[in-house]
Amino acid sequence: MSRFPATSDRTFLESLIAAPSPVGYEAEGQKVWMGYLEGVADRVEQDSYGSAVARLDVNADVMTVMLEAHADEIGMVVQYISEKGFVYLNKLGGSDSTIARGKRAVVYSQKGKVFGVIGNTAIHLQDRKNGGAKQPEWKEIFLDIGAESREEALEMVQVGDPVTYLDGLEYLNEELVTGRALDNRMGGFAIAMAMKALRERRKELRVNVLALNSVQEEVGGFGARMMSYRHMPDAAIVTDVTHATDTPGIDQRQHGMVELGKGPSVQHGGANHPALVRHLEAAAKAAGVDVQHEATSVRTGTDTDSIFYQRSGIPSALVSLPLRYMHSPVEVASLRDLEGLVQLMTEAVLALEPDQEF
Numbered sequence: 001m002s003r004f005p006a007t008s009d010r011t012f013l014e015s016l017i018a019a020p021s022p023v024g025y026e027a028e029g030q031k032v033w034m035g036y037l038e039g040v041a042d043r044v045e046q047d048s049y050g051s052a053v054a055r056l057d058v059n060a061d062v063m064t065v066m067l068e069a070h071a072d073e074i075g076m077v078v079q080y081i082s083e084k085g086f087v088y089l090n091k092l093g094g095s096d097s098t099i100a101r102g103k104r105a106v107v108y109s110q111k112g113k114v115f116g117v118i119g120n121t122a123i124h125l126q127d128r129k130n131g132g133a134k135q136p137e138w139k140e141i142f143l144d145i146g147a148e149s150r151e152e153a154l155e156m157v158q159v160g161d162p163v164t165y166l167d168g169l170e171y172l173n174e175e176l177v178t179g180r181a182l183d184n185r186m187g188g189f190a191i192a193m194a195m196k197a198l199r200e201r202r203k204e205l206r207v208n209v210l211a212l213n214s215v216q217e218e219v220g221g222f223g224a225r226m227m228s229y230r231h232m233p234d235a236a237i238v239t240d241v242t243h244a245t246d247t248p249g250i251d252q253r254q255h256g257m258v259e260l261g262k263g264p265s266v267q268h269g270g271a272n273h274p275a276l277v278r279h280l281e282a283a284a285k286a287a288g289v290d291v292q293h294e295a296t297s298v299r300t301g302t303d304t305d306s307i308f309y310q311r312s313g314i315p316s317a318l319v320s321l322p323l324r325y326m327h328s329p330v331e332v333a334s335l336r337d338l339e340g341l342v343q344l345m346t347e348a349v350l351a352l353e354p355d356q357e358f
């Protein structure tokens, strides 16, 4: 079945997801991403906050299109260490406290990785009458790193160290993968694969291409804002994950219909420039890539919202990868959708005219 990605690129995908990149602490993930792009792009650069840019340049007289994804993942952070050595956590970005307990997690300290478990009071011992079964607040979530006192814990970790769950990439079958941080390492991988395809078809390329892997999306789209202001491309194709709504308990009347394996999703409305959206739809059709459709009511909730209004405006559009169980350590995505996303972005770039305006 799915031969995408090729074996050598699978290793890149696996290392990209294995590398921790919690929001505000993206250095490890960026190292992996830039390492791959250095073998593909003409130039790779990073700004002071860690957003990374890879370029394929044609010449200064033609338009520049940006492919964008975010590099950060949600996570947790060491908030407080109790006298008994328990490490209390707070969220980084939109982490869900309901699923935190009973998981293995890693603290990335100055001295290296510290492994721990997020304590879950045994079902027998829970005080249900006093709210033991309700959604916990983050202040109730603690990590047990095996320390017996605050002093001992402080020899291993400090307040402000980032934390992620332990999970890496696993294959459910030939097509479906699961893990933490598929939001949005899949996007970083997709723009890297598009750059690779464009590099291979360089003779057909008539516009400059800039791939941006931005930091700090999960707390407000800040990296994308800094870098799109700096580089001011003529158009931006943004990719992130979107909710697959094909699992039990989701009201499709409210959240729309997106299915796993039915192709990337084209977004309409809001920051999505109508002419660029039409360009993407035409490119999908020409390439034989099936797409799904989503309506943006107010905001896309992605870096697109940060990019489109920079300076006098950057025509932007979002194409998304369907994802089940977003912001959990068991996010699920389809490699077939991922392949379609890469093809769509590649063909959309190749179809741009050197002087194209939107």
Ligand SMILES: [Zn+2]
Residues within 6 Å of the ligand: 070, 183, 184, 217, 240, 241
């Ligand atoms: Zn995301």
